[in-house]
Amino acid sequence: MSVHLKIDNQEISVDSGTTVLQAASDVGIKIPTLCHLPDISSPGSCRVCLVEVEGARTLLPACITECRDDMVVRTTSKKAREARKLSVELLLANHPWDCNACVRNNECELQALAADMGITEVRFPYAADQVEIDQSTPALVRDMNKCILCRRCVAACSDVQGVGTLAPRMRGFDASIGTGDSEKLSDAVCVQCGQCSLVCPVGAIVEKNDICKVWEALDNPEKTVIVQTAPAIRAALGECFGLKPGTRVTGKMVAALRRLGFDKVFDTDFTADLTIMEEGTEFLTRLKKALVNKENVALPLFTSCSPGWVNYMEQFYADLTPNLSTCKSPQQMFGAIAKTYYAEKIGVRPENMVVVSIMPCTAKKFECSREEMHDSGVKDVDIVLTTRELGRMIKSAGIDFLNLKNEEMDAPLGMSTGAADIFANTGGVMEAALRTAYEIVTGDELPFENLHVKPIQGLEGLKEASFKVEKTLPDWEFLKGQTVKVAVAHGLKNAHILCEQVLSGNPEGYHFIEVMCCPGGCIGGGGQPRPTTAETRCERIKAIYKEDENRPLRKSHENTAVQELYKEFLGAPLGEVSHHLLHTNYKDRMKGNPLAHAKEE
């Protein structure tokens, strides 16, 4: 059904249920918004999108007001204009004005609104009390002095992730967004996913800035500084420099990292391929134990690449950690291999090597500081920068990113396949694992068009696929006739559904489940450029698939550098050395201090 209305004298018809905000945007009118998060939540709390509707006693917030027949809306009437302007002025009045020293300077939505509305004066004195900046966790910094209580972070934390760490507390002018009883985020249940930092319109929640640590390492002539870049970076970094979402900038990124002074530019893709070898083998081994030896092994197997998801398991579903693959994430595998295999190869002591990772993720900052992640004898990954931080670092170095010539990653840890690229998005790890596992079992290529497992692609929250193993190689005969069922979830709220299913006896009979903590997977990670909307996620995913399809090699087991690594150093997947360097164990963090295991330096 459609409704007809008039917005600023333009007659339009929209589907019923459309908000005034959407309808206005359809006819080219941009109503300012602040607390509104498209498709996720519109708490109506900022009072910035007010419009005048004929006959209504008060102004109405366009983001939550649905269009009605014969509605007459005026978005620029004096009343609406003045009320909006005052709303922003009131927010500014109690917001610190140290914009130049704020990490969100020039990216701040409040700043932009004030500029758009032409606010040149704030008539009210600052009244709020100063509170301490919360730097208690490795990943996130919360400066509640800057908070404007828009509640976007609450929506991201509760409605998207279902974690519920952040919630409004207290009343009136004392109201703040807090973490329950605890003053510090480190004392609260928090998976460090950073989705809050992705949606915060101001600089109240941001990633912990580790850029200076990287400079320090680069400045130190005694250190060999190598960098790994996660697959999701190449499809998003361009946005930091004004490029359209989904622009692939792999070559420019490599060039920029060299200009910054990194000794070697490597690829997390390399260890993504390695992960597939380990995790695929782990999966097939568990299947074999269950089906042939009739052992009581934990199935379905959950992927373990996403540190936010691992935190979630440890904090919410510790009983299910036996189902979690023991494989470290590609980032940590990289650190462990770099500081052993590679360090030895180039004759550098692990203490003198600094491994920096560029990640789309804030939880990776937490992950690298876990006490289990020191298998090389020192901290395996030293510093993690998010995509946003890398963008800022490149700018601060005066590098003209857009005009850089494409460069190639270094060998050997820069060699990778298309299967590793798709680790960046939801469904990708599963697809990569299937490409390899299927071929190991049957000797044939995965029988899907262009190697893509269509049912588990896309942005639907929960996806599943199943296929029957018709023929096998002699070693895998026990799988003949077996239907393998896999599931994929992204966003912890969806993961929660699968966890509950598995706890209740796995009625769907899944064998393998991929979970990525953030919506869309790593391409929508908490460390990615802002804004990350549903459209940007789609564009980045498209770019990642293109990256995959353009590769000569698209299956992890075809990675020659990985094959060499096994030959020279690791032996076989799940072997002795692998076990020591590439696998980890999990903790029950459901009681006590959930983030206590982060190791202080």
Add this chain to the structure above:
Amino acid sequence: MKKARMHVLVPMDSAGDPCEVRQFVCRLRQELETQRMSDEIAVIETGRFGPINKGVSAVIHPDGTSYVNLTAEDAANLVEEHFVKGRVLKEKQQKGDFGEIFSPGVVLKNCGRISPDNLNEYLACDGWKGLETTLHLSPGEVRKWIMDSGLRGRGGAGFPTGKKWQSCADAADPRKIVVCNADEGEPGTFKDRLILEGDPFKVIEGMIICAYAVRASEGFIYIRGEYSLSINRIKKAIKEAREAELLGMNILGSGFSFDIRLKIGAGAYVCGEETALLNSMEGKPGNPRIKPPYPTQSGYLGHPTVVNNVETLANIPSIMENGADWFSTIGAPTMPGTKVYAILGKVNHPGLIEVPTGIPVRSLIENYGGGMKEGSSFKAVQLGGTGGDILSEEALDLPLDIESLEQAGHVLGAGALLVLDRETPIIDLLYSCMRFFVHESCGRCNVCRNGGMELYRMISRMRINEGVSGDIELLEEIATALKLSSFCPLGTSTANPILSAIRYFRSELEGCINSTAVRPSPIRNNLKLSAFSS
């Protein structure tokens, strides 16, 4: 049931000093015992009627003598004089029967006349007759009666009750809920409390009828935690009603089932707003919800819910007993019925009154409040509570009904009338209003949280004569914005006293401006190089 020759009705409510009244009643019972009269003279603890500033009071029936300012020491004397000798104790007598003056007999009909703890006394005073009529009608017919009666909500907003019920009944979800809003938080109002303390069965009957009309089987009374006496009385009343099969399964054999539970509020003012109340009932922070959906579409736990004020529900039994036509002829045509007011401030008889709607404030003060206190002359009245308009002499002849007030740009509010004399500065009243709102804002929406704070700070400055020229215009600007753009009625209410005070008392407020004062500059915290710089 024993029959007594005489009844002593003693209001035992939280408006008086509970200790004093308890002592008096104990002594009275002792004295009657001593005189061996306890069988023939019944002491009945009732709710309140009439003034609240007369100490411990008592009414003796059948002769109707009223006594005021009683103490425990008076008990012996009273028994000796009134019951033994049959003479009136002159020095404590109050001339006239409060009841005659103060209630035309709809909502407060039984308050102070019956024991709120005794279902039979309610029954004897025509209680449950409305329910009887109801159970012989179809739910649709009941809704039509309420619609035809023209009853509008008495909580402040004045939404037509019948319409609300119809909307809930029309919702598809079969699980429907009735909530009685007894979270009376408006400073200066205590009508709901005294209704619950004086006649809890009436509210229960109203809820049962409402539940029947919208086909609900669950009811809640959301009541302020501070109202301990109301809570006890309503608990007792619910228990008695259950025992009498007026609540529970298959009420009076009609096949209709309904029961009531209590939810105790924790004292947040905003929880009187129906959607914040529903959030609070669900155990969530008391923040208002986005409307639509309205509670009648999606209320408590997402089920269609009727939220009605105590006074609204207390009107229902009489409408069902006497018919919609009877009700619609009382008071103002656009808002028929009566309205209970808590009149307080500088009047001779502060207390609870019930009058037909449409009576102007002037008449309320003079005829029902007993006029201004000696030595004080009228300056202003704040209508409705802390979020109400402050009116001057020139607005005193406005009829008190929603439409007439709305035409004059005012709101009726929850039913408090705070009368100020010339000694009281308007700025002091505004200060206490703003302090209240700053404390009670839930903090959800920007304009109420920050705008309310700005208003409070400006008023605070003006109160010590540090107002800056331009402050009144700025007050007006922020208050207007609050009225137009706040999320819920709390923000709107914050603006009412400010805007009306500027309208009627501008020159007085201008006196708070100091021509030499300068506006505090927006001094910022020192530029701090935060942890993020690199």
